[in-house]
Amino acid sequence: MPPSRAERYNAKARRSVAGASSHKKKRPKRLNTDKDEPTDPNAPILDQKSKEEKEATRRDILREELLAPNQAISSKKKRRLEKYIEKQLKKEERVHILQQLAETQAQIPSTKSLKSSATLGSGRIQSAADHAAIHEHLQIRDALGHSKLQAKDETDSDENDRVDSDSGLSTHGAGRSAPIIVAAHDGSHLSKATTSGASIHAGSALRSNGNGAIVPSSMKSRGLKSRKFPSWKDASMRKHSASDRESSDFDSSDSGFDSEGIKGMDQIVCEDENMQHKPSIGSTSISGQKRPFKEWAHEQIGKTMLTPVGEYQTYTNIEAMKEAEANLAPSFKRQKHDDDLPRGPMGAKIEIPNTEFARRAQREQKELIHRKIVSISRSDDVRAARMQLPILAEEQRILEAVLLHPVVVICGQTGSGKTTQVPQFLYEAGYGHTDSQNPGIIGITQPRRVAAISMAARVAEELSLPPTIVSHQVRYEATAGSSTVVKFMTDGVLLREMAADFLLSRYSVIIVDEAHERNLNTDILIGTLSRVIKLRAEMWLQGKAGAKPLRLIIMSATLRVSDFVENTILFNIPPPIIEIETRQHPVTIHFDRRTRSDYVTQALAKAVKIHSRLPPGGILIFLTGQQEIVGLCRKLERRFGYQVIHKKLERRRRETTLPPLPNLFPQPKEEILSSSRADWDVEVEEMEFNNQAPDLGADIDEGREQNSDNDALDTDEEEIVDSDNNYGTRDNDIEVPMHVLPLYSLLSSEKQMAVFKPPPEGSRLVVVATNVAETSLTIPGIRYVIDCGRAKERNYDAASGVQTFQISWISKASAAQRAGRAGRTGPGHCYRLYSSSLFEHYFDEHSKPEILRTPIEGVVLQMKCMHIDAIVNFPFPTPPDRTRLQRAELVLTRLGAIEKSLGKRSSQITDLGLLMSAFPVEPRLGKMLANGTQHGCLPYVIAVVAVLTVGDPFLREEELGLDGQDNEESEDQRRRRALFFEKQKLHSQLGGGRSDAFRLLSIIGAFEYAGGSTEFCREHFIRPKAMEEIRKLRRQLSAIASSVLPQADPQFVAKLPPPNALQLKVLRQVLAAGFIDQVAVRKDIVEKGPSGNKYASSRNVAYRAVDVEEDVFIHPSSILYHQPPPEYIVYREIVRGTRTWLKIVTVVNVAWLAQLGPAMCTYSKPLPVPPTVKDMKPGEVLVIPKFGPGWELPPFRRMK
């Protein structure tokens, strides 16, 4: 039952007592954020109320009724309400209600109004400033001027649409969005270069949408794009606000723009030193309180500003402004109707999507959306915290959209609360409840394990439900069971589940979260789910027993959803987009004037500058790799570490004979970099940072930039270099120590966790991180971000399988994401170590989706396993190249996982393939498991597969502090290095050095024999985190093996006895079988050059590999590197660096190849059988196989 009016009344009454004054004094800052929490039927009933309180309560109820979009209101009642509002409410209150009404209209879930309300960034919209501001205020004024409430006339929609496209503003959008000012010295940069947050880039994505599902971006107003704005600087808007003063102190460049004229607006400025003191790009969002239009408008008189249609004009009086606005204000006309159609609160028709699905859903579940089936008891704390979330205001809209559309897209940045709240909305609405129409589980997928686990815990807490009901399931752990109603899981888990139950019949809703990350699994899930939805809807419409439609909710932090929404192959009816406003603090963006290649040095300089001149607040520095990070951390530590600063202060105290300092740092800092302790003794003055000359020649922009080297000396940027030279003296002024922490994924968990702890009092947190900090981890307290603009990316050549690791430019979306990290706890600054022109011209809008960057044979195998045979027709959100799909099928064919049977157009999975796909590892490793049952080898195969999956557990040398950068190693370091190599050597002995996999197996065996202690890890220089993961994976694989491999020993024992010689040989054969398409042969063999070559080691010995053009070499890390080069090898990885290297190499016998890889071979005609061969079976012939690219193998017997 929906809460009765009395219940609502009581709830309101209670609240209005609690917060009676809030209705009177100020209007809340923003729309939508002050909506009341859902009515609580258990609220105490208050009998005694003051007149004032009663008034407030009544007003609240009326407002709620007015704003409840789907409630049909009789015209009589409506008139009464209107009259009431007219008379009773203060003007201010009226403005607010009217604003909300405008929104409510926008929230009616017809395709049309969803379209309108999906305007870019409600709340954070980058529209032309004044534009939206004027529009908004005039709209209100206009509505007030009409003195009567008027319903939007549907017949006027054409005209409204016209207005939309002309002004670039949606009528509704204007009412809801906080305007952002965009200014530029030169119109040409304007539309492109705005960069305040991720949502901006989405603008372009949305803009391109022509199918009417989304409203055109308000950014794309004609005036914005092409017109000049000559007198911005002259407009008296230049007094710096408090927040801007900080930045201008720091960066002596003049942003030339300030929002002083529009009070309360926080500012986002892209300072671009390229633009030489011209005002550059700025955008402003209102996150503070708005001023009355009149007051504001008066100040604008005489200034040049953007008109609502995007032209620049100088208004001479307010009337002129009003007039300009008048024809744009929405014309509301009351609509009369006598039909029974569903109506909105103001009589507007609610458009139900014209699909059978929607009609049927409407019919069947009409009441469902209005009542809460499940009642929840939330704690007061939770309730209060929830109230802060903007998404709460959208509950009704979301539920209606989910009811009426099979697929709904929800966009809301981190902090909007979508991940925790949407599942709760659904739960409360009855999804998952056994008595409801939607008894299936609510499933939520996350790309990362930690997210799935922590979100489940959080939602369970908010709902006061046990983990058996709100559960999680990730690879190695699960709380999910038969009573689970809400299930958080990683996307891979759901994908696995689909292999067993393609229709996902246990689920009623699937929420795919973080879809904007475009992970491989997310993409595949969305593709398969689009088909499942269709199937389930069909079954439901046909009235099949128990069949219920499946709902899909795609959640994304950015508006980069066009790949989902516009893709008609994926969804033939474009799903509606619901956008959630998010409160994010403004981040000021500063571009460097020039782009330098020595970004690590630049980052150091920036960090020092921030540290010495800007107020407290953490610094987050983005670099590309571990080595850079460790290096920079060390440099910072040496200059601003606790010991250094403390020593300096101590010395100064002695010199000036001041009283002794209290010990600021009684506890020695936790040793983060093992080597840094030794460095602490080094005197500050000896540091040499000024001999790293700026790399003027290597500017990427060189030649493109109009003012290159000559000008550079005079610019602000040069000032930074100067200050580099002066650092020695500047350092002396710094008395605040830095709390420097590295952050990258290979770092141990506890060291990663260190960034979440507040830094010691009186110090500044400085985190030097890779991309982990961009998506996976959010560090609190960061106020400054230094973004080098680059990232190390793995690239993959589909034809040869050769990987490369390259440092390349990040995308604009990534840059926005990085910048956004500065605005989590308060207003922040982002310093980009590259020019805006580079950003504009070289940066892609978005990073490539993972599916285009990574091998996909695993995915293809999984799809074949689900009997999706025609992969080409699969609805990928972004389809990979056809050649890459063909390549994946070729690999699987070579492995024997799929084959093309006669009369079929696409190949299908084989028994071997089915077995392989049962194991949650990549196909080659799956094949090893499927083939590894002989001679009791399986435990070893499992161990090898586990270690190959997890990756090399050995520590890298840098982590030992042995990076060779210091010329003088301490005695301790020398000892450690010797020990390190000794242990490496020790583990290389297993199996006579015939395979690198044996070295890995050896470490596992030794580790488990030693009881798996961390002590062992320390002694043997291995990462405990990796070992733990390996053990879990071994356990999981053993469990699967015992159920799918009948020959397998079902027992999992951690301890492994050393393998015997036979087992080692079988292991090599198993490795050869798994990597049968990755065979390399010594070049002199295949080229039949002068034979009899003698090699002492594999160094410089060229090999030829299947499908690889260039010569390849055994990597120096291989144990084969120092041995005479074997003829035939298989390799796990091929990486192009200074050379093309083969890694994790295994020596194979040439005779195995034809036997293990029939799909890799062609055969000669039968040879005459030499008399020496006596045991030919009937039907057997002797042939010469040609392997891969045509390497001749020794004669081979096969059946005719």
Added chain:
DNA sequence: GAGCACTGC
């Protein structure tokens, strides 16, 4: 004697 960003079943 070379270097490896980040996830996931």
